[in-house]
Amino acid sequence: MEIFINNKSYTAEDGETIIQIADKFDIHIPRFCYHKHLSIVANCRMCLVDIEGFKFAQPACSTLVQDGMKISTQSAKTKNAQKSTMEFLLINHPLDCPICDQGGECELQDVSLEYGDDHSNYMQFKRVVVDRDVSPLISTDMTRCIHCSRCVRFGEEVAATKELGLLDRGENMKIDSFIEKNIDSELSGNMIDLCPVGALNNKPYRYSARTWDLSQKKGISPHDCIGSNIFYHIYNNKIVRAVPAENENINQTWLSDRDRFGYEGIYAEDRCKRPMIKKNEKLLTCDWDTAIKTLNQNLNTLKNEKKLDSLGCLISPQSTCEELYLFQKVFREFGANNIDHRTIEKDFDYQQDYPVMPTLGCDIKDLEAYDNVILVGVNIKKEFPILSVRMIQAQNKKTQFFSINFQSSNEDFNPAISLALRNDQLREFLDYLSNKTNKPNYIEEKMFHYIFKYIKSNKKNLIVIGPSIGQLPNQTEILYSLNQYSKKINADFGYLTEHCNNTASWLLGVLPHRLPLGKRVDKEGLNAYQMIEKKLSNYIFYNLEPECDFWNNDLVEDALKTSKMNVFFSSFMTPFIAKYADIVLPISTFAETHGSFINIEGSYQAYKQIIRPKKEIKLGWEVLNNLLFINGANNYTFDTLQNEIKNNIQDFDVTTNNNFKLSNQPLKYIQKDIFKFTLRNTYNTDQIVRRSKSLQQTRTGKLKNILLSNDLFSSHKKGYLEFIDKDKNIKSELYNSDQSLPHNTIAYQSYKIGDAFVGARTGTVKIKS
Amino acid sequence: MNDINNNFFNNETCSMIENIKKKFPEDRKKSSIIESLLILQKNNNGYLTKDIITSLAKYLKVEEIDVYEVATFYSMFNTKPVGINTISVCTNVSCMLRNADNILNHIENKLGIKVGETTKDQKFFLKDEIECLAACNGAPMMQVNHKNYENLTIEKVDKILEEFE
Ligand code: SF4
Ligand code: FES
Ligand code: FES
Numbered sequence: 001m002e003i004f005i006n007n008k009s010y011t012a013e014d015g016e017t018i019i020q021i022a023d024k025f026d027i028h029i030p031r032f033c034y035h036k037h038l039s040i041v042a043n044c045r046m047c048l049v050d051i052e053g054f055k056f057a058q059p060a061c062s063t064l065v066q067d068g069m070k071i072s073t074q075s076a077k078t079k080n081a082q083k084s085t086m087e088f089l090l091i092n093h094p095l096d097c098p099i100c101d102q103g104g105e106c107e108l109q110d111v112s113l114e115y116g117d118d119h120s121n122y123m124q125f126k127r128v129v130v131d132r133d134v135s136p137l138i139s140t141d142m143t144r145c146i147h148c149s150r151c152v153r154f155g156e157e158v159a160a161t162k163e164l165g166l167l168d169r170g171e172n173m174k175i176d177s178f179i180e181k182n183i184d185s186e187l188s189g190n191m192i193d194l195c196p197v198g199a200l201n202n203k204p205y206r207y208s209a210r211t212w213d214l215s216q217k218k219g220i221s222p223h224d225c226i227g228s229n230i231f232y233h234i235y236n237n238k239i240v241r242a243v244p245a246e247n248e249n250i251n252q253t254w255l256s257d258r259d260r261f262g263y264e265g266i267y268a269e270d271r272c273k274r275p276m277i278k279k280n281e282k283l284l285t286c287d288w289d290t291a292i293k294t295l296n297q298n299l300n301t302l303k304n305e306k307k308l309d310s311l312g313c314l315i316s317p318q319s320t321c322e323e324l325y326l327f328q329k330v331f332r333e334f335g336a337n338n339i340d341h342r343t344i345e346k347d348f349d350y351q352q353d354y355p356v357m358p359t360l361g362c363d364i365k366d367l368e369a370y371d372n373v374i375l376v377g378v379n380i381k382k383e384f385p386i387l388s389v390r391m392i393q394a395q396n397k398k399t400q401f402f403s404i405n406f407q408s409s410n411e412d413f414n415p416a417i418s419l420a421l422r423n424d425q426l427r428e429f430l431d432y433l434s435n436k437t438n439k440p441n442y443i444e445e446k447m448f449h450y451i452f453k454y455i456k457s458n459k460k461n462l463i464v465i466g467p468s469i470g471q472l473p474n475q476t477e478i479l480y481s482l483n484q485y486s487k488k489i490n491a492d493f494g495y496l497t498e499h500c501n502n503t504a505s506w507l508l509g510v511l512p513h514r515l516p517l518g519k520r521v522d523k524e525g526l527n528a529y530q531m532i533e534k535k536l537s538n539y540i541f542y543n544l545e546p547e548c549d550f551w552n553n554d555l556v557e558d559a560l561k562t563s564k565m566n567v568f569f570s571s572f573m574t575p576f577i578a579k580y581a582d583i584v585l586p587i588s589t590f591a592e593t594h595g596s597f598i599n600i601e602g603s604y605q606a607y608k609q610i611i612r613p614k615k616e617i618k619l620g621w622e623v624l625n626n627l628l629f630i631n632g633a634n635n636y637t638f639d640t641l642q643n644e645i646k647n648n649i650q651d652f653d654v655t656t657n658n659n660f661k662l663s664n665q666p667l668k669y670i671q672k673d674i675f676k677f678t679l680r681n682t683y684n685t686d687q688i689v690r691r692s693k694s695l696q697q698t699r700t701g702k703l704k705n706i707l708l709s710n711d712l713f714s715s716h717k718k719g720y721l722e723f724i725d726k727d728k729n730i731k732s733e734l735y736n737s738d739q740s741l742p743h744n745t746i747a748y749q750s751y752k753i754g755d756a757f758v759g760a761r762t763g764t765v766k767i768k769s
Numbered sequence: 770m771n772d773i774n775n776n777f778f779n780n781e782t783c784s785m786i787e788n789i790k791k792k793f794p795e796d797r798k799k800s801s802i803i804e805s806l807l808i809l810q811k812n813n814n815g816y817l818t819k820d821i822i823t824s825l826a827k828y829l830k831v832e833e834i835d836v837y838e839v840a841t842f843y844s845m846f847n848t849k850p851v852g853i854n855t856i857s858v859c860t861n862v863s864c865m866l867r868n869a870d871n872i873l874n875h876i877e878n879k880l881g882i883k884v885g886e887t888t889k890d891q892k893f894f895l896k897d898e899i900e901c902l903a904a905c906n907g908a909p910m911m912q913v914n915h916k917n918y919e920n921l922t923i924e925k926v927d928k929i930l931e932e933f934e
Binding site: 073161162163164165166167168169170177178180181 | 799819832833834835836838841842898
């Protein structure tokens with residue numbers, strides 16, 4: 001149909017609103033309550049426009065276009081309406097812009113300047129709202145609120161966790177949370193962006209800069225494999241805040257709190273600031289030249305003495321593609337084969353049959369095309385908060401979710417079935433789904449009934465395997481059973497991985513058995529677990545926190561104790577590094593280097609350096625390049641390096657990737673004793689997030705207690721918990737029961753219990769009675 | 770059904786709330802909030818507590834804030850303890866023109882409380898924010914415990930209140 005705005009003709013579709021058309025053609029209409037991803041409420045009245053034939057101006061956000069409609073955004077009637085609305089909105093607004101952080105980027109300020117009047121007729125007292133401290137991430141100044149209700153609708157519609165509501169009415173109306181409740185959700189920061197005024201503001205950023213003094217650089221989230229697009233705001237070469245960069249395919253206009261506040265970890269006190277070398281049992285600072293030369297010498301000695309089998313090279317999949325690629329290249333060039341990134345895994349029997357790289361099996365935006373999505377070993381809300389938004393959208397379009405995890409998942413969407421199973425039960429359960437033999441008796445009949453009724457091979461099904469499965473001592477068995485089941489129900493098969501760049505780590509051959517693009521290695525090296533368990537005499541750790549980034553931190557300490565050379569390329573000086581390192585090379589974090597990540601859909605996303613590192617800290621890829629160069633290879637520039645990687649991967653066809661078959665796995669694993677596992681807590685997942693002060697102050701960040709399943713808890717009568725984990729005796733008073741755990745299960749919420757590390761991430765324990 | 774305080778949810782209340790739920794489609798759980806709150810408030814001396822709100826939210830499987838919004842919006846819900854008898858004096862246009870303000874002043878003085886307060890002996894609660902109660906033809910009017918008393922005079926008011934002493 002044809003409509004006219006300010007006498008110009010535009011084509012519009014049935015069902016579109018005036019504001020949608022105006023936005024499409026860049027005709028500005030002021031608004032407060034309207035947001036393209038939220039429902040329409042038309043309660044602020046700022047978008048009033050003059051429509052021919054209507055006596056009064058109409059709200060553009062809620063008025064549907066009609067053929068031949070003539071709209072004016074300039075006429076006296078529109079202007080009048082805008083002025084009056086603005087005057088009403090300012091009646092109770094404190095006009096405290098000089099002390100408000102929103103100043104300079106405030107929609108109220110902008111609209112008032114452009115459409116408001118220069119004086120007000122209002123002489124009476126203004127309303128004042130008393131603020132409560134509701135979150136370590138969001139500061140509230142509710143007197144500034146104009147009741148647009150965007151924050152409420154965000155909670156209701158996008159996050160499906162309504163934390164703020166509109167209380168009372170009339171002049172007493174205020175936005176608040178439920179009595180004594182805080183804002184705790186993993187997506188809460190989005191309300192800061194949505195709030196058009198300074199009522200909800202970024203607390204850690206508060207009073208640290210004025211918006212017009214900031215510069216903006218684009219980055220990619222380093223905290224999960226979704227790859228959300230982020231704008232970092234920089235003041236004096238320091239990141240002061242992060243906001244979402246719109247990407248309709250990935251994060252839309254949202255950002256998880258982890259992505260928004262995680263960067264704080266860059267500014268942790270324990271950053272490595274200088275290269276260091278151990279001399280006479282003491283770690284002393286040295287210059288870069290000495291550090292690199294010593295490392296190079298040691299490596300060449302190993303090479304000449306043909307002892308490279310005793311070198312373990314481990315890198316974190318949180319590193320950039322460039323670092324990952326160069327890492328395997330450098331150490332392969334020396335002749336090393338023990339190269340791996342899978343430091344949190346234990347069981348590697350699956351690796352020969354594995355696809356070239358793990359992917360989600362579909363694009364993120366296509367999740368809603370599935371009838372059934374079966375989530376195994378993942379709690380989306382806690383581990384991939386930004387995906388929650390997609391899954392809620394999918395659920396609204398009738399996708400059903402089934403969740404099977406070690407703790408029944410508390411999700412923002414509503415899984416049709418949410419099962420909590422131990423790792424031994426998981427295999428039995430999956431096998432029963434495939435073969436219908438040996439029915440597990442711990443699952444209610446009606447659950448099976450439901451599953452068989454809805455998950456059928458003529459439906460569009462997706463199985464998603466979460467990162468917790470990788471930690472299992474019997475992950476191959478589980479993968480095999482899942483693979484079988486996926487064939488049976490004709491499902492797409494996908495993964496969600498531990499870190500932001502696991503996909504690239506596989507694709508670029510940071511593996512003991514494969515080169516880039518999945519090509520076979522002649523002589524297969526040791527996997528990450530073997531490297532640690534076998535106590536090699538030389539280690540290279542890249543971007544890894546030895547205390548928290550491994551399947552078993554006790555074993556890591558044992559290995560570091562006995563080895564002859566421990567080299568750490570690291571951004572942080574952890575206690576283990578301080579104690580056991582022979583060479584420390586301080587390298588950039590994600591923000592201090594150019595880089596790229598491949599997200600779980602297989603999208604390659606590059607970004608430019610966001611801030612410059614401190615003087616003695618070098619860019620990771622440069623250090624690796626340096627090592628190559630002094631051994632006679634060509635010197636890369638960042639661009640030649642990135643191009644080489646891009647050329648390598650551009651022909652790789654993601655779509656064929658996931659069609660694979662795991663070879664049969666006989667059931668080997670038998671569960672005795674109590675099953676224990678480590679939960680992947682949202683704010684504990686990587687070394688940068690672990691150091692984000694604000695995130696650690698949230699409710700989720702503070703979770704430390706050991707969780708006991710109900711049966712264990714009720715049979716446990718002592719005031720403290722004492723149990724044997726392998727040969728370690730663990731005692732703790734901090735524990736509570738958790739009804740979402742399967743029987744006979746203990747879960748750790750942190751890598752530490754008091755000062756002791758938890759040891760293996762998964763396994764068994766015995767409680768002392 | 771943990772966290773649901775059974776003091777408020779005895780069998781009778783539950784079956785009443787179940788009946789309310791039946792009136793609305795399954796995916797419109799919030800629709801049952803108002804009526805359920807009325808029942809719960811009645812059983813709790815005319816006011817709601819945090820505990821009641823939390824329990825109802827759990828029972829209906831909605832968020833606590835959803836229930837709290839309703840409880841704070843409507844003037845028929847009280848979120849603080851109130852007296853046994855509720856007096857609502859209409860002060861809207863028709864009643865105002867017929868001297869409702871005098872009536873209200875008189876009651877305030879007689880009971881020694883202001884609008885929104887409860888007498889010390891807990892007998893009367895003088896409700897605030899009263900708008901037209903749809904009895905303009907009998908203005909000025911008031912309600913005591915939701916029953917209308919019309920064409921009020923000061924003497925009449927005294928008599929009515931005596932009945933509740
Ligand atoms: S707090 Fe901000 S977003 Fe929420 S209603 Fe008020 S102005 Fe709108
Ligand atoms: S934007 Fe249209 S009424 Fe608020
Ligand atoms: S104005 Fe008092 S009942 Fe209508």
